[in-house]
Amino acid sequence: MEKKEDLNPKNPFAGFNASLMKDDDIIRYWAEPHLLFGRTALGIDLTGNIPVVLMGGRGTGKTMLLKFMSNDIQIKRYLDEHRNGSGFLEKLNYIGVYHRFDGPSLASFDNRNVSEEAWETIFKHYLEVVIGQNYISLLSNLKQSGCIRFPVNNERLLVSKIFEFVNKKASTDPRECTLGSLISAMQDKLDNVFDFINKSALSKEAVFTDDIITSGKLMFGLPNLIQQYIPELQGKNIIILLDEYENLRLQQQKIVNTLIKHTKLPVTFRVGTRLNGFKTFETLIEGEFLMVDADYRQILFESVLLAKEEKYATLLKEIAEKRLRQVPSFRESNLTDIKELLGKISPEDEALMVVFGKKMRREEIDKFPLERYISEVKHVKEMKTLLEGRHLSQAKELLPKLLNPQNPLIEMVNLLLLRRDYDTDEIIRLFKAYSDRKKDNRYKKFRSLYEKNKLGLLFQLVSFNRPTKKLYAGFRVYCMLSSGIIRNFLELCYQSFNRAIFSDDEQLVKRRIIPISAQTEGARTRAERFLEVIDRIPEYGTEIKSLVRSLGAIFYTWQKDPRLSEPEVTYFCVDTTSLSEKARKVLNAAVKWSVLQQKAPMKGKDPGEPLRDVYALNHILAPYFGISYRLRGRFPTLSKMNLETLMLGNDAEKQRVIKKLSREEHFEKRGTSLLEFVEK
Amino acid sequence: MRTLIQRRCPDIMERNKYLWEDCLSEKKIIMWLENFKGEFSDESTEKEIALDLLRHFLYYSEDEIRHLCKTTLSMLKHEKIREDPPRYLGGKSRLLLSGYLQGCIYSYIGYLSESSSHLLYHFRQECNIPISQIIEPEILSPKKVKECLSENCALIFLDDFCGTGQTGLKFWKSRAKKIQKDHPNTKIYYFALVAMQMGTSRIANRTEFKMISPVILKEEQRVFSDLSRAFPDRKKREIAKKMCGGYSERLEGKDYKYGFGNSQVLVGFHHNIPDNTLPIFWSDSQDWEPLFRRKRKRF
Numbered sequence: 012m013e014k015k016e017d018l019n020p021k022n023p024f025a026g027f028n029a030s031l032m033k034d035d036d037i038i039r040y041w042a043e044p045h046l047l048f049g050r051t052a053l054g055i056d057l058t059g060n061i062p063v064v065l066m067g068g069r070g071t072g073k074t075m076l077l078k079f080m081s082n083d084i085q086i087k088r089y090l091d092e093h094r095n096g097s098g099f100l101e102k103l104n105y106i107g108v109y110h111r112f113d114g115p116s117l118a119s120f121d122n123r124n125v126s127e128e129a130w131e132t133i134f135k136h137y138l139e140v141v142i143g144q145n146y147i148s149l150l151s152n153l154k155q156s157g158c159i160r161f162p163v164n165n166e167r168l169l170v171s172k173i174f175e176f177v178n179k180k181a182s183t184d185p186r187e188c189t190l191g192s193l194i195s196a197m198q199d200k201l202d203n204v205f206d207f208i209n210k211s212a213l214s215k216e217a218v219f220t221d222d223i224i225t226s227g228k229l230m231f232g233l234p235n236l237i238q239q240y241i242p243e244l245q246g247k248n249i250i251i252l253l254d255e256y257e258n259l260r261l262q263q264q265k266i267v268n269t270l271i272k273h274t275k276l277p278v279t280f281r282v283g284t285r286l287n288g289f290k291t292f293e294t295l296i297e298g299e300f301l302m303v304d305a306d307y308r309q310i311l312f313e314s315v316l317l318a319k320e321e322k323y324a325t326l327l328k329e330i331a332e333k334r335l336r337q338v339p340s341f342r343e344s345n346l347t348d349i350k351e352l353l354g355k356i357s358p359e360d361e362a363l364m365v366v367f368g369k370k371m372r373r374e375e376i377d378k379f380p381l382e383r384y385i386s387e388v389k390h391v392k393e394m395k396t397l398l399e400g401r402h403l404s405q406a407k408e409l410l411p412k413l414l415n416p417q418n419p420l421i422e423m424v425n426l427l428l429l430r431r432d433y434d435t436d437e438i439i440r441l442f443k444a445y446s447d448r449k450k451d452n453r454y455k456k457f458r459s460l461y462e463k464n465k466l467g468l469l470f471q472l473v474s475f476n477r478p479t480k481k482l483y484a485g486f487r488v489y490c491m492l493s494s495g496i497i498r499n500f501l502e503l504c505y506q507s508f509n510r511a512i513f514s515d516d517e518q519l520v521k522r523r524i525i526p527i528s529a530q531t532e533g534a535r536t537r538a539e540r541f542l543e544v545i546d547r548i549p550e551y552g553t554e555i556k557s558l559v560r561s562l563g564a565i566f567y568t569w570q571k572d573p574r575l576s577e578p579e580v581t582y583f584c585v586d587t588t589s590l591s592e593k594a595r596k597v598l599n600a601a602v603k604w605s606v607l608q609q610k611a612p613m614k615g616k617d618p619g620e621p622l623r624d625v626y627a628l629n630h631i632l633a634p635y636f637g638i639s640y641r642l643r644g645r646f647p648t649l650s651k652m653n654l655e656t657l658m659l660g661n662d663a664e665k666q667r668v669i670k671k672l673s674r675e676e677h678f679e680k681r682g683t684s685l686l687e688f689v690e691k
Numbered sequence: 692m693r694t695l696i697q698r699r700c701p702d703i704m705e706r707n708k709y710l711w712e713d714c715l716s717e718k719k720i721i722m723w724l725e726n727f728k729g730e731f732s733d734e735s736t737e738k739e740i741a742l743d744l745l746r747h748f749l750y751y752s753e754d755e756i757r758h759l760c761k762t763t764l765s766m767l768k769h770e771k772i773r774e775d776p777p778r779y780l781g782g783k784s785r786l787l788l789s790g791y792l793q794g795c796i797y798s799y800i801g802y803l804s805e806s807s808s809h810l811l812y813h814f815r816q817e818c819n820i821p822i823s824q825i826i827e828p829e830i831l832s833p834k835k836v837k838e839c840l841s842e843n844c845a846l847i848f849l850d851d852f853c854g855t856g857q858t859g860l861k862f863w864k865s866r867a868k869k870i871q872k873d874h875p876n877t878k879i880y881y882f883a884l885v886a887m888q889m890g891t892s893r894i895a896n897r898t899e900f901k902m903i904s905p906v907i908l909k910e911e912q913r914v915f916s917d918l919s920r921a922f923p924d925r926k927k928r929e930i931a932k933k934m935c936g937g938y939s940e941r942l943e944g945k946d947y948k949y950g951f952g953n954s955q956v957l958v959g960f961h962h963n964i965p966d967n968t969l970p971i972f973w974s975d976s977q978d979w980e981p982l983f984r985r986k987r988k989r990f
Contacts (some may be wrong), residue, residue: 128768129784132776210782217782297762297905298749588705 022512023334023341024505037078038088039337042329044072044316058105060248062271062280064256064303066288067312068605070498073283074111077252080281081109082149086156096158105248107281108145114258119205122212127262133219134263135226137204138270142251143177143229144197150237151190159243166190169240176232177224200224226266231275238277252281257288257603268301269294286311287603313495313608324490327500334501344520349504353486354524358469362419365469365476366390376416384416389475390426397429412439415446423468424461430573466639467578470570473637483634484530491640492534494630496605499537503631507533531634538635548604551597554658555606558597561657561669562628563636568673569646570638577644581630584613584623589651597658598626605629610642623648703745711750712961715982720745723982726971731934740931744914744957744969745982747921751885753961756851759884760813762905764792767847767880770903793820794841798828800850800862800881809962810849810884828866833873845878845901846870851960853883853904854967855952856893863898871899885958887913887967913955914969921957939970942979959983 032040057063057080065073078084085107089099100106120134153159154166161169167188174188177196203221210217234249259267271280272294292301303309316323331349335341346352363371366388367379385391394413398406413425421442428438444453445461473481483492493500510529511519519525545556562583569580587595601607606629612622630640649657649672656668707715727737751759768788772779779787797820799808811825826835828848836846848867853859859881867879878901881894886904894902911920915932922928932949940948947970949955954967964973964985973985 124782124785125780126768126785126788128765128772128788129780132769132772132780207780215782215786218777219780220777223776223780297759 021338021340022505022508023338024331024501024508032075032078034078034084034087037075037084038091040330040333041075041079042326042333044076044326057281058248058250060276060279062274062282062307064282064284064307064309065312066284066286066309068286068496068603068608070496070502070605071312071316072497073312074254075497077107077254077281077283078109080105080107080250080252082106082152083109086152086158089158090156096153096156099156099158100153100243100247103247105250106149106244107250107252108142108149109252109254110141110145111254112256112258114255116205117258117260117263119208119212120263121260122208124215124217125211129219131262131266132223133204133207135266136221136223137201138266139224139226139229140177140197140200140204143224143233144194144201145251146229146233146237146249147173147190147193147197150241151194154190159241161241165240169237172236172240173233176229176236177222227270227273227275230270231278234278247277249278250281251278252283254283256282256284257290259290261290264290265293265295268292269296272299272301272306280307282307285603286605286609287599313605316497317495320490323495324487327490327493327497328486330497330501331504340520344523346520346523350486351523352525353484353489353504353507353530354527355485355487356482356527358465359418359420361482362423362469362472364482365472365479366416366419368479373417379416381411381414384414385410388419390419390423390472393475394422394426394429397426398435401435409435409439413442415442419472420465420468421445421461423472424457424464427460427464427468427575464575464578466641467570467575467643470579470637470639471575474571480531481634481637482527482531483534483640484527488640489530489534492537492630492633494605494608496629496631499541499629499631502540503534503537505533506536509533534634538632541629541631542635545604545606548600548606551600554597555601555604557665558601558654558658559606559628559632561665563632563638564669565672566628566638566646567636569644572674577646579639579641579643580646581633581639581644582610582625582627582642583646583654584625584648585654586648586651587624591651591655594651594655594658602626606632613645703742710752712752714750719982722980726938726979727934731937732930736930737934740927740934741971743921743931744935744972747914748957748959748972749885749912750959750983751961756810756884756961757813757817759905760810761817763882763884763903764814764817766903766905767792767845767882770901789819791844793824794844795820795824796831796836796840796844796846797825798831798846798848800828800848800858810851814849828862831866831870833870836870836874836877840874840877845880846874847880847882848900850881850883851885851962852958852965852967853881853886853890853894853902854950854954854956854965855887856890856897857952859883859890859894859900860897863894863900867898867900887954887956908956908958912957914957915949915955935969935971938979939974942974942976943970 057076065076067073085103086096086099089102090096093099120130120137125133150159150169154161170188170190170193173193174196177200200221203219207217207219211219230251238245238247253267256264256267267282268291271282274280289301293299294301301307316326328348328350332347335347335349335352341347360370363376367376371379385395391410391414395406395410398409398413402409413422413429415421425438425442428441429435433441441453441457444451445457448454470481473479489500489503492503507525507530510532511525542556542559545559546552548555566580569577585598587598590598598607602609607626608629610625610627613625614622627642628636628638633640653668653672656664660668703720704717707713724738724741727741728734729737731737732740768779768791771788771791772784781787797811797814799811801808808827814820815822815825824839826839840846846867848862850858871877871879879899881898881900881902883890883902883904885906885908886902887908888910891902891904891907894900910916911918913919914921914935915928917925919928922931936948939950943966946952947966950969951966955969956965956967957972958965958968959972964983966973966985971979973981973983975981975984
């Protein structure tokens with residue numbers, strides 16, 4: 012009986028960790044990131060000769076990319092589309108072998124009985140065996156899938172040659188001279204390594220009995236040998252795809268760095284690592300370093316993805332579509348466009364919802380009594396107070412000239428100009444020029460003020476109308492919240508789908524949109540979860556959390572600055588060279604775990620000032636602090652002392668610095684409640 | 692002049708602060724630059740070349756020297772592991788290797804007051820060598836070796852720098868060769884913290900020393916070679932060569948025109964600067980203001 016498809020909506024975004032995905036899932040969910048592959052013009056070729064280091068935060072898609080480039084996935088994908096493997100190798104200019112550095116097993120290459128030098132030798136040997144085994148699995152994979160065909164003697168000859176390579180004698184029995192027996196032999200070698208690791212931890216009598224394979228012998232030697240026997244592989248790069256490089260210990264990184272620096276074609280490397288995952292750039296050769304551009308090219312995932320907003324949005328849309336297609340109810344209803352499902356809410360629409368408490372039609376607003384509007388709407392009340400302060404008798408006449416209930420954000424611009432002490436008549440003239448679309452200088456000035464500040468002003472409008480909270484909804488907003496980290500986007504979708512499906516799954520399919528409230532709640536939950544796990548960062552988790560909470564509190568006050576001198580503050584500058592070693596380590600760890608994102612260094616505001624390092628709070632946290640998800644306003648450079656206090660100080664010291672760095676007026680108004688973020 | 696330093700070597704003061712033990716001051720660099728008066732090219736070009744040379748100067752601080760000592764010993768341990776993997780890769784490897792290091796005899800190349808003897812202190816600290824295993828070369832006879840050397844252990848001679856290899860060759864002929872003859876199964880090592888490729892080749896070809904050196908200066912590090920990293924541009928390299936050769940010859944004579952034995956290197960240590968380095972950096976003859984003063988030997 013044919014299995015009936017389940018037509019109940021299921022969350023398509025459950026399961027987003029590539030290292031836990033099956034090969035079939037990787038193929039199913041794969042969307043080619045053209046932004047990464049299309050960088051040959053910059054000298055970065057993901058399939059070319061030069062090693063490439065793929066650097067990115069957690070969930071940026073490094074593992075997905077590396078796994079996708081592996082021969083296992085490529086062959087499987089080819090076989091899904093073709094009847095057999097013939098022609099597979101003609102299409103590719105490379106063959107990838109994937110290996111993930113697993114933290115716990117790497118840590119086991121260390122105990123007090125065995126000297127560092129002995130561990131170094133054993134680790135080099137282990138690496139050779141692991142990669143060697145991968146090569147042989149590759150051959151077996153190619154053979155089984157029909158991508159290559161061995162004449163019988165060739166396979167036996169190659170196998171016995173490889174046996175010689177690994178210092179083992181091949182069996183004289185031709186039945187045992189197979190790729191399978193080679194894989195088992197390599198497995199025996201690996202077992203020997205781990206056997207020694209276990210025994211040496213317990214006893215000094217443990218002896219490493221296996222023959223040591225010298226560094227590079229299999230890694231660089233085997234591909235040459237294989238290419239001699241399999242002509243189809245000639246001229247192809249053999250790409251070693253190393254994932255989670257950051258898990259390597261310092262000495263182990265030196266070993267891998269040496270291999271990368273002295274790589275021998277056709278072998279080349281693609282290395283996936285977290286930001287700041289390099290503990291060292293040194294190699295085993297004294298005074299020799301791995302140098303970006305000279306020895307390898309580097310791709311910073313977040314920067315590449317965020318550099319082209321449109322292309323990033325398209326990539327996210329494609330990724331989401333693949334997932335939505337896997338769920339029958341969405342597929343059947345042709346509901347596979349995440350852009351449609353998340354929809355769009357403009358700042359102007361949101362402003363109307365904030366002011367009137369619900370979505371209002373144009374006609375309804377026109378009918379709203381002006382007197383009630385003036386007496387009830389909070390930002391208008393402030394405009395009135397300011398005008399009364401300036402022109403007591405004329406305030407009543409002047410106020411309607413500054414109002415535009417159809418777009419409260421325009422009124423907020425007028426309020427801003429009043430707060431900035433603009434002449435009232437000039438404000439009226441600017442506003443009129445804009446309303447009449449006169450296209451003169453006044454029109455341009457007002458339009459520029461409006462466009463640059465409207466999101467910042469929306470945040471202020473929300474704060475006038477507490478307990479109303481800022482919405483975080485819509486496809487574009489989700490793209491920005493994700494901060495160039497694909498997993499952030501998937502998790503945002505996951506949370507909002509969970510809410511939508513839980514509250515009413517039928518409505519979701521009928522209305523074809525996830526309610527804004529569900530999206531905002533989803534974004535908030537994601538932000539909370541992100542913040543929660545900061546504590547668990549093994550190195551300096553507490554310090555990072557302390558810094559993040561403090562920054563969130565400070566940024567929150569800045570966006571409420573009445574004069575909006577810096578709108579939407581979400582980043583800070585610091586001279587890292589002045590910091591203590593510990594503070595630098597905290598910052599590096601925060602970047603490594605993508606809590607902070609390092610941006611291009613900036614010049615100080617004074618011409619003579621040196622370049623400052625720039626760190627932005629990951630936008631995924633914006634819903635938690637109620638702050639913006641864009642990089643706009645600049646926060647004054649943080650001094651060494653202030654930054655270190657926010658990271659490492661006690662509560663009283665931190666509160667003092669927060670108070671000092673906040674916008675004073677706002678701090679005074681809100682009093683201690685401002686510190687709620689810090690104290691939580 | 693200050694602007695010139697900032698423009699040509701914006702990082703020089705940083706390097707000085709963090710890597711060079713703050714041994715230079717801006718004033719000292721300016722005074723050194725004042726030496727170049729435009730005798731071989733125009734003055735500003737000469738000063739710029741001097742700063743280019745300074746940018747490529749390799750200075751080994753006390754910390755780095757200690758690190759190099761550690762690395763040298765680590766290389767020796769690796770060699771032992773390679774020789775006998777089953778023995779030295781086991782659960783007792785730490786114990787066996789430290790036992791091996793403590794059984795070796797350590798001496799130095801040169802005289803007691805020379806820089807190489809100074810290194811013994813670091814070596815002793817790094818691997819906990821008993822003082823009884825440290826023997827001055829003057830009293831190191833085959834008989835003494837027999838008394839002090841543990842079974843299967845080696846005799847190790849230390850040096851900070853091996854340039855042309857001449858010192859090593861002399862030492863081999865005058866002392867080590869005799870010991871090797873009486874103890875043919877004993878390995879005799881020559882440890883040089885920094886060595887030039889030409890020196891290591893000479894030692895390997897003309898002695899039975901086993902050479903270990905963590906830093907080997909290649910042809911690219913010779914400032915006037917065709918592969919020079921300091922002056923990849925031929926035209927500029929020729930001007931620099933003329934200038935450095937001119938001043939250096941006047942200061943220290945023909946033998947030192949490009950550093951001793953035509954070494955053409957830019958190396959200095961916390962404790963001294965080898966004469967293989969261009970004399971314009973270290974000479975104090977004829978009122979020349981050196982950047983790193985070389986403590987000269989008096990025999």
